[in-house]
Amino acid sequence: MADLLQLLSYGPTGWGDEILSGASLTVRLALATLPVGLLLGFLLALARRSRARFLRGFSEVFSTVFRGIPELLMIFIIYFGGQKLLQFIVSRFSDSPVEVNAFVAGMIALGLIHAAYSGEVFTAAFNAIPSGQWEGGAAIGLRKFQVMRLIIFPQLVRLALPALANLWLVLIKDTAYVSAIALNDLLRQTSVAVGTTKEPFFFYAVACLLYLLMSIVSSVGISAIERWSERSQRGRATVRVSAEAAI
Amino acid sequence: MIPDLLVRHGARLLHGLLITLELVAISGVIGALLAIPLTIGRLSKNRFVSALAFGYVYFFRGTPLLAQLFLVYYGVGEFAGQYAPQLKAMGLWVYLRDAFYYAVLAFALNTAAYQAEIFRGAISSVARGQWEAALSLGLHRLPLLWKVIAPQAAIVALRPLGNELILLIKASAIASIVTVLDLMGETRLAFSRSYDLSIYFYAAILYLVMVEVIRRLWNAMDRRLTRHLRRESRPTPTEAAGLVPVIE
Amino acid sequence: MRILTGLATATVLAAFAVGPVMAKDWTTVRIAMDATYPPFESLDASSQIVGFDKDIADALCAQMKVTCEFTNQAWDGIIPGLLANKYDAILSSMSITEERKQQIDFTAKYYNTPPAIAVPSDSPLKGVTAEDLKGITLGAQTATTHSNYAQAHFPDAELKIYPSPDEYKLDLSNGRLDAAIDDVVVLDEWTKSDAGKCCKILGVLPVDPVINGAGAGVGIRKEDTDLKAAFDKAIEAIRADGTYKKINDKYFSFDAYGS
Numbered sequence: 100m101a102d103l104l105q106l107l108s109y110g111p112t113g114w115g116d117e118i119l120s121g122a123s124l125t126v127r128l129a130l131a132t133l134p135v136g137l138l139l140g141f142l143l144a145l146a147r148r149s150r151a152r153f154l155r156g157f158s159e160v161f162s163t164v165f166r167g168i169p170e171l172l173m174i175f176i177i178y179f180g181g182q183k184l185l186q187f188i189v190s191r192f193s194d195s196p197v198e199v200n201a202f203v204a205g206m207i208a209l210g211l212i213h214a215a216y217s218g219e220v221f222t223a224a225f226n227a228i229p230s231g232q233w234e235g236g237a238a239i240g241l242r243k244f245q246v247m248r249l250i251i252f253p254q255l256v257r258l259a260l261p262a263l264a265n266l267w268l269v270l271i272k273d274t275a276y277v278s279a280i281a282l283n284d285l286l287r288q289t290s291v292a293v294g295t296t297k298e299p300f301f302f303y304a305v306a307c308l309l310y311l312l313m314s315i316v317s318s319v320g321i322s323a324i325e326r327w328s329e330r331s332q333r334g335r336a337t338v339r340v341s342a343e344a345a346i
Numbered sequence: 347m348i349p350d351l352l353v354r355h356g357a358r359l360l361h362g363l364l365i366t367l368e369l370v371a372i373s374g375v376i377g378a379l380l381a382i383p384l385t386i387g388r389l390s391k392n393r394f395v396s397a398l399a400f401g402y403v404y405f406f407r408g409t410p411l412l413a414q415l416f417l418v419y420y421g422v423g424e425f426a427g428q429y430a431p432q433l434k435a436m437g438l439w440v441y442l443r444d445a446f447y448y449a450v451l452a453f454a455l456n457t458a459a460y461q462a463e464i465f466r467g468a469i470s471s472v473a474r475g476q477w478e479a480a481l482s483l484g485l486h487r488l489p490l491l492w493k494v495i496a497p498q499a500a501i502v503a504l505r506p507l508g509n510e511l512i513l514l515i516k517a518s519a520i521a522s523i524v525t526v527l528d529l530m531g532e533t534r535l536a537f538s539r540s541y542d543l544s545i546y547f548y549a550a551i552l553y554l555v556m557v558e559v560i561r562r563l564w565n566a567m568d569r570r571l572t573r574h575l576r577r578e579s580r581p582t583p584t585e586a587a588g589l590v591p592v593i594e
Numbered sequence: 595m596r597i598l599t600g601l602a603t604a605t606v607l608a609a610f611a612v613g614p615v616m617a618k619d620w621t622t623v624r625i626a627m628d629a630t631y632p633p634f635e636s637l638d639a640s641s642q643i644v645g646f647d648k649d650i651a652d653a654l655c656a657q658m659k660v661t662c663e664f665t666n667q668a669w670d671g672i673i674p675g676l677l678a679n680k681y682d683a684i685l686s687s688m689s690i691t692e693e694r695k696q697q698i699d700f701t702a703k704y705y706n707t708p709p710a711i712a713v714p715s716d717s718p719l720k721g722v723t724a725e726d727l728k729g730i731t732l733g734a735q736t737a738t739t740h741s742n743y744a745q746a747h748f749p750d751a752e753l754k755i756y757p758s759p760d761e762y763k764l765d766l767s768n769g770r771l772d773a774a775i776d777d778v779v780v781l782d783e784w785t786k787s788d789a790g791k792c793c794k795i796l797g798v799l800p801v802d803p804v805i806n807g808a809g810a811g812v813g814i815r816k817e818d819t820d821l822k823a824a825f826d827k828a829i830e831a832i833r834a835d836g837t838y839k840k841i842n843d844k845y846f847s848f849d850a851y852g853s
Contacts, residue, residue, distance in 0.1 A: 111639045167512075167557040168550045169519035172530060176546050179671065182678035183543070200680075268408070275410035279523060279757075280671060283641075286413055291637060293420065294630065294760030297767065297789055300421030307409040307417060314408035420764055427768025443731070443770040445754070524761075525754040535755065538670050538737030541677070541697050 103301050106292070114292040114302070121288030122309050125274045128205055128284065132270060135210030137263070140217030147222050158218065165215035170208075170276050177208040178280045205277035209270065216266055224259040225251075257328045264321040271313050285309060351545060355536040359545075362532030363552055365446075369518050369528055373450045374511060377457035384462035389469065399462070406459035411452070412520050418452040419445060419524045449521040453514060460510050468503035469495060501571050508564035512557050519553075529553070620821060622661045624681035625651055628669040630758035633783045633845050634687045637666070646850070649841045650704055650832075651685045654812075657828035657837075669758060670737045673697055676813060682821060684813035687777065689739045691807035699816045701825040704838075706809025706852030709740050710778035711796045712785060714766065719773065722797040727751045730772035733762035740775045743805050759784075767792040775799070779850065809852060 107115045146158040165173065181204060228251060236246030278287035289306040293299045352359075387399030406414065426433060426442045433439040441447045472495050480494045522531035533549040536542075627635045627643055635645040643664055655662035665681050676684055676698060690700040711722045720726055724747055732751040734741035735758060744753050754771065756762040763784060765771045774781070778798050784790035812829075814822045832838045833851070842850055 114639075117639075117641060164550075164554065167516075167554045169516040169530065169553055171519045171522075172533075172546060172550055172553065175534075176543070176550065179674045179678065180543050180546070182680070186679065272408075272410040275412040276520075278412070279520075280668065283666075286410070286416070289413075290416070290760070293764070294758070295639075295789075297764065299424050299764065300417065303413060303417040303421050307405070307413050310409040310413060311405065420761075423765070423768050423770060427770070430769040445770075523757065525756060527755075531755075534670065534736070539693070539742075541673055 103298065106296055106298065106301070107305065114288075114296070117288045117292060118285065118302075118305065118309070121283055121285040122313075124202075124283060125271070125285040126313065128202065128209070128274050128277065128282070129267075129271050131202075132206050132209045132213065132274075133267065135206060136213030136217055136266075136270070139210065139214030141221050143214055143218030144221030144225055147218070148225060162215045162218055165212050166219075170212055170273055171279060173212055174205065174208040174276050174280060177211070178204045181207065201277070201280055201282045205274075205280065205282050209273055209277070212273070213266060213270055216269075217263060220259050220262040220266065221255065223262075224255045227258050228254055257332070260325055260328050264317075264325070267321070268314055268317060271317065272310065275310075349544070351536075351540060351542055352548065355532070355540075355545060358532045358536065359529065359548065359552070362527055362529040363556075365526065366515070366518055366528040366530075367556075369446070369449060369453065369521060369526070370511070370515050373453035373518075374457060374514055376450065376454035377461055377514075380454060380458035381461035381465055384458060385465040385469070388462060388466045403459045403462055406456050407463070411456050411517050412523070414456055415449065415452040415520060415524060418455075419448040422451075423448065445521070445525045449518075449524065449526050453518065453521075456517075457510060457514055460513075461507065464503050464506040464510065465499070467506070468499035471502045472498045504568055504571060505564065508560060512560055515556055515560070516553065620658075620660055620824065622663060623655065623658075623683055623821070624663045624665060625655075625683045625685050626665045626667040626672055626675060626681040627651075627684075627686040628672055628758065629666045630669070630760050631687055631780055633779065634777075646705075646841065646845045647685055647687060649844070650838070653832050653837045653841060654685075654825060654828040657831050658824050669735060673737075673813070676815060679815075682814070682818065683825070686813075687810045688813050689807040690809060690811040691739060691805065693742075694807075694813070698813045699819075699822055700811035700813055701822055702829060703809030703811050703852075704829050705850040707777055707779045707850055708798050708801050709743055709775055709806065710781050710798045711773050711775055712766065712781040712793050713773045713796045714769065714792055715794050717772065717794075717796070719796055722799055724748050724750065727773065731770070733765055733771040733774040735759050735762065735776065738776075739806050740777070743799070743802060744775050746805060747799075747802065763790065779846070 105113065107113055107118070109115045143158045143161060146154040149155055149158075178201070232250055232254070233246060236250045237243075241249065274284055275286045278284050278290070283291075285306055289302050293302045296302065384399050384402060387395050388403065390396045390399070423442075430439060433442055476494055476498065477490070480490045485494070518528060519530035521528050522534055525531070527535065529549055529552060533545055536545045627647060629635045629637045629643045629645075631645070631647075633645050634647045635643055638644050643666060648664070651662060651664070663681075667675050667681070669686075672684055672686065672688075673694065675681060684698075687705075688694070688700075690703060694700070711727075713719050719730070727748045728750040730751050731754060732744055732748060733754045733756060734744050736755045741753065741755055744751065751773075754762070754765070756765070759776060759780065762771060762774045762776075766774050767789075773796065778795070781795050785793050785795055812822075812825045814825065838851070
């Protein structure tokens, strides 16, 4: 056991520093992806409510495709194909080659997948808000954008939050898929350590515990945010959009 | 006109598809069987038992499946390797050396945790009065569960179970990383020979078709299970929402 | 809604960190290696790429008077990455084969060593012919000449394909594999190390010129003929001035350049 712990030490003989740097990349990737996924997801939900049939159709198809294809396959397609597509677009404007690094490629791939899921959550939350809220806002003379910002959005956030929190936990786990491309995240660094030390069980168990730690810390943070968002609802029976409700 | 790429790799892709289906079906069923004791554990009043079941569920839902697969394939494989001669003598080595069975084990352990949560949620959703009424009629625990609670819970559990199956199909693609030649494995192999991206698109279409078939199958099952709730042509609440894979 | 669509497009484009890359004047050359292939390329415990290929690359870059940047890239994405302009050259023990030449171009070889078969020390296997290896489980790295060799010459062996040599080495040492196929130098280095104590080299395989090609070269995009010419000249130069021999002798007791 002492030898095993020795393997986790810092410095040139131990793998502690490599594994921690991998863990930090995992966290950074998840944090960088979150706003991309949420923003695109919100836009998808807006498109779903749009009067333009083209936008509604686009949102439906996007959602079906990105939730129906394995994450691993999606990441390969975006990593290998996304660059070609970008090259094609840019080549029409200039001759200089462009570069998408593995981090950005991973971020885009995960961001698109999570946009599809959070789009469903936002759509369900929109549907849970009674149309009277829109009408009431219009009746007191607010413009459409103001109704959205002042009346709808705050309720939307409260309704969607539990399901979005769940998606964040999924996002942390999904970062592991980028280890299959070229990113030195927690799982890949662990595999490098296993390759050298031949201690697979120990190192993969350590990696699992680190992921678990991230989940636990997130859960604590999520409960705090949920308490904050529910503060207006205290003492009332609350209606939430859970992940199940979105089915 | 069939593209040249499909002529060369099509048969292998279909074989991979078959392996994917086997992988998902076997691990899904084993996972459901494992989920039953887990659900009982989660609902148990014995604090130790429920904590144990909670710990299991938390671990498998809180860590990436890919990490679990590595832990099982290389970690458990390491121990199995040490006892290879004994295992060979018992005839178990054939299974313990094959990546397919490790993938089945990892997926079954993982989906058991998710399915247990679905079962637990469904059972808890049945109104307390149903239990009390059945008890007051003098029903014993087992027939009570089977005749009164299970049919009502099944309606609630059906769609989440469909989602879990869809998620399992998608997740099974990672088996390719530990040498299983499933649909994703065959696709990656074909890509490594041709460097033609369209092979990934063919695979994507096959996965989408699988997911769509499950979705339709589940919609049909849902209509059947909820036929007593339907009035005239109004859709049931779950039907109105439509089945989509939602991550839980 | 049009504003919304525009906003979405802008977000997507902004997320792509678009920036021009200095490339065509070749003051900087970006080189990819898959650092899982000791003694040619691997990571040391401080995550630096080390090995024969790295030393050769440094020597070539010095000869060409360019700055080199190194990327560690997983093997099955290494050619797509070059085509997608993620880097300018692959210097990672890549054999020059006809199959790959349809996608990319190669310099002349900078080393050439044959494939071999490694087995557990207590293996009952006697030889390396197709007859000897009938029915065994054979491991190889994905997208390599070695996995192609196994498919072509050992059709009756069950082939298992791994993302990198690290994984087949694990499975050879825990007994899941009966044998593994790879470059003789790589297997030799491993079986002589602590980690490879489990195993031995069963035999060296005859080279199949169609599959194994003409040794390992530097992979370059087809349009970068000037870069290919510069690398070719540099390889000749380090062969002639003794730099190659110095690096060779640091790693091997024979001439890895081959005949």
